[in-house]
Amino acid sequence: MTRSDAVLITAIVGAILSFSFISSGGNVGSFGITILSGLFQGMLLFLVAAGLSLIFGLMDVLNFAQGAYFMVGAYLAYDIQHTGGLIDVGIADPGLRFIVGVIAATLAGAVLGVLLELLLRPVYKRHLFLLVLTFGVSIVMLEGIKAFYSVTPYTWTEFFGIREAQFTFLGQNFTQYRLFVLAVGFALMVGISLLLNRTRIGIIIRAGVQDREMVSALGINVQTVFTFVFTLGCAVAAFGGAIAAPFLGATITMGTTYLVAAIAVIVLGGLGSYEGTAIGAMIVGLALAAMQQFSITINQPVLASITPMMLLIAVLLIRPRGLFGQER
Amino acid sequence: MSAPLLRVREIDAFIEQFHILEDVTFDVPDGGITVLLGRNGAGKTTTLRSVLGMTSVTSGDIEYNGQSIVGKKTHTIAQMGIGYVPEHRAIFSELTVQENLRIAARHKDDLPRNIEMIFTLFPDLKRLYQLQGGNLSGGQQQMLAIARALVPDNRLLLIDEPSEGLAPVIIEQVIAAIKALAETKTVLLVEQNFRVASQLADNYVIMDHGQSVAHGVMASLSQDDEIVQRYLGVGMH
Ligand SMILES: Nc1ncnc2c1ncn2[C@@H]1O[C@H](COP(=O)(O)OP(=O)(O)O)[C@@H](O)[C@H]1O
Ligand SMILES: [Mg+2]
Numbered sequence: 001m002t003r004s005d006a007v008l009i010t011a012i013v014g015a016i017l018s019f020s021f022i023s024s025g026g027n028v029g030s031f032g033i034t035i036l037s038g039l040f041q042g043m044l045l046f047l048v049a050a051g052l053s054l055i056f057g058l059m060d061v062l063n064f065a066q067g068a069y070f071m072v073g074a075y076l077a078y079d080i081q082h083t084g085g086l087i088d089v090g091i092a093d094p095g096l097r098f099i100v101g102v103i104a105a106t107l108a109g110a111v112l113g114v115l116l117e118l119l120l121r122p123v124y125k126r127h128l129f130l131l132v133l134t135f136g137v138s139i140v141m142l143e144g145i146k147a148f149y150s151v152t153p154y155t156w157t158e159f160f161g162i163r164e165a166q167f168t169f170l171g172q173n174f175t176q177y178r179l180f181v182l183a184v185g186f187a188l189m190v191g192i193s194l195l196l197n198r199t200r201i202g203i204i205i206r207a208g209v210q211d212r213e214m215v216s217a218l219g220i221n222v223q224t225v226f227t228f229v230f231t232l233g234c235a236v237a238a239f240g241g242a243i244a245a246p247f248l249g250a251t252i253t254m255g256t257t258y259l260v261a262a263i264a265v266i267v268l269g270g271l272g273s274y275e276g277t278a279i280g281a282m283i284v285g286l287a288l289a290a291m292q293q294f295s296i297t298i299n300q301p302v303l304a305s306i307t308p309m310m311l312l313i314a315v316l317l318i319r320p321r322g323l324f325g326q327e328r
Numbered sequence: 329m330s331a332p333l334l335r336v337r338e339i340d341a342f343i344e345q346f347h348i349l350e351d352v353t354f355d356v357p358d359g360g361i362t363v364l365l366g367r368n369g370a371g372k373t374t375t376l377r378s379v380l381g382m383t384s385v386t387s388g389d390i391e392y393n394g395q396s397i398v399g400k401k402t403h404t405i406a407q408m409g410i411g412y413v414p415e416h417r418a419i420f421s422e423l424t425v426q427e428n429l430r431i432a433a434r435h436k437d438d439l440p441r442n443i444e445m446i447f448t449l450f451p452d453l454k455r456l457y458q459l460q461g462g463n464l465s466g467g468q469q470q471m472l473a474i475a476r477a478l479v480p481d482n483r484l485l486l487i488d489e490p491s492e493g494l495a496p497v498i499i500e501q502v503i504a505a506i507k508a509l510a511e512t513k514t515v516l517l518v519e520q521n522f523r524v525a526s527q528l529a530d531n532y533v534i535m536d537h538g539q540s541v542a543h544g545v546m547a548s549l550s551q552d553d554e555i556v557q558r559y560l561g562v563g564m565h
Binding site for chain 2: 200203204206207209210211213214215216217218219220221222
C-alpha cells in the first residue's frame with residue numbers, strides 16, 4: 001500500500017463516518033451503529049467477494065453463482081438450526097447445532113464448487129460461455145431453493161449463547177454475535193492472505209492471475225489450481241451465508257443482493273487484488289450501514305440498495321483502476 | 329552420432345484460422361546450441377510454442393527424447409524436462425525474485441540444489457532476491473527468466489530472443505551465461521541478432537514465411553553470404 005492509497009482510503013472512510021455523524025444530527029450512538037453494522041456487513045461481503053475476486057483474477061470470469069452459494073449456505077444453516085425443515089440433525093443444544101450447520105453448509109459449498117468447476121471445464125477458453133453458464137447455475141440453484149423450501153423469507157428464531165448476549169458500544173446495545181462474525185471473518189481474511197503469500201499454491205495462484213500460460217509452461221497443472229480456487233471460493237461464500245443466517249435469516253433475494261455488492265467490492269478494490277477486495281468490502285459495508293441509517297431517517301429505503309454501485313462509480317471516477325488495481 | 333534430442337517433423341500449426349507453420353522440419357542435436365533464425369514474423373516463436381503445446385499442431389510430429397509430445401498438455405511436456413524462456417520474459421511482476429524461482433521448482437529440493445549454480449551465472453539475482461520482479465530492469469528480468477528455467481533439472485531450454493532490447497554490456501553477460509549453461513544442457517535459441525547468434529550457436533535452422541528453409545552448421549553459415557542475405561537480410565560484419 002502506498003501513501004496515496006492510504007490517504008485515499010482514509011478520506012473515503014472519513015467521509016462515510018462524517019456523513020453518518022452529520023446525517024444523524026450529531027448523534028454519537030449512530031457512529032457506533034455505522035461502525036459495527038458496517039464492519040459486520042463488510043465482513044459478510046468480503047466472504048462473498050473473496051472467492052469472486054480470486055476466481056476472476058485467475059480465469060477472467062465473474063462467477064455469477066457466487067451469491068447463490070451464499071444463499072445456499074444460509075438455507076442449510078437455517079434448516080439445520082430450526083425444527084420442521086428438511087434436515088433434522090437431532091442435536092438438542094442450539095449452540096452445537098449452529099456449529100454443525102455452519103460446517104455442513106461450508107462442506108456443501110465446497111462440493112458444489114467442485115461440481116461447478118467440472119461443469120465449466122469444457123468452455124474455459126470462452127469467457128462469454130463461462131459467464132452465461134455461471135449465471136445459469138445461479139438460477140438453477142435459486143429455483144432449487146424455491147422448490148425445496150419456500151419463497152417466504154425465513155426469520156431466525158432459534159437463538160443460542162452469543163446470539164443473545166449483548167454488549168454496549170458508544171451507548172448502543174449490540175449482540176455479541178456481531179463480534180463473533182467480525183472475529184471469524186478476520187481470521188479467514190488473514191488465513192487466506194497467508195495462504196496466498198506463504199504457500200506454494202498461493203504463489204501459483206498469484207502468478208496465475210498474471211500469466212497462467214507461463215505457469216503451465218513451468219510444468220504446473222493449472223487445472224488443479226482452478227479446481228482448488230473454485231472449491232475454496234464457493235466454500236467461503238457458503239460459510240459466509242451460514243454465519244449471516246442468524247442475523248439475516250434465509251431469503252431468496254440475499255444471494256443477488258450480496259452478489260451485486262460483491263461485484264462492486266472487487267471492482268472498487270481493484271480487480272485481481274486480494275488486499276483491495278478486503279479493504280473494499282469494509283468500505284462498502286460501512287457505506288451501506290451509513291446509508292441504511294440515513295434512508296430510515298428520510299424514509300427512502302432505495303438509497304441503501306443503490307449505495308454499493310454509487311460508491312463504485314464515485315471511486316472509479318477518481319481512480320479508474322480501483323483502489324489497488326494494476327494499470328493494465 | 330547420437331539421436332537428436334528434439335525432432336520436429338513436417339508440423340503445421342494454426343493460430344485461430346491462420347495457418348502459421350507449414351511443414352516445419354528440423355532436428356536439435358543432444359547438447360550444444362541450435363539457433364532458429366529468420367525475419368520478424370517468420371514463425372520462430374510459434375515453433376517454440378508448438379513444441380510446448382501452446383499452439384495447436386494439426387499435423388506432423390514432434391519427438392522429444394524419442395517420445396512423441398504432440399497433443400500433450402503444456403505442463404506435461406514441460407515436466408519431461410523442457411524449460412521455456414519466452415519472448416518478453418514473462419516474469420511474474422507481483423512475485424519476488426525468490427518466488428519467481430520457487431514457483432519453477434518441481435521437487436522440494438530443486439531450488440536449494442541449483443541456487444548456487446544460478447547465483448554463479450547471475451550474481452545480480454542474489455542481491456535482488458527479495459525484490460519484486462516488476463522492479464527489475466530489462467536485463468535483470470532476462471536473467472531471472474533464464475534462471476527460472478534452470479531451477480528444475482531441465483534437459484532442453486527454449487530461449488526466445490534473449491538479447492532483445494538489452495544494452496550491449498548486458499547482452500555480453502547473457503551470452504556468457506547461455507554459453508555456460510549450454511555445457512550441461514541443450515539449447516534451442518531464437519536470436520535475431522546475427523552477431524550474437526554466430527557467437528553462440530553450433531547449428532542453425534532458418535525459417536521463412538512459416539517454413540523451415542535451411543539448416544546446417546553455424547560456422548559454415550557465417551561463410552555463406554548469399555543465404556544470409558536472402559533470408560535474414562543482414563550483412564555479416
Ligand atoms: N495471436 C496471433 N494471431 C494471429 N497471427 C499471429 C498471432 N501470433 C503470431 N501470428 C502470426 O504468425 C506469424 C509468425 O509469428 P511468430 O512466430 O511470432 O514470428 P517470429 O517469432 O519469427 O517473429 C506472423 O505472421 C504473425 O503475424
Ligand atoms: Mg518471435
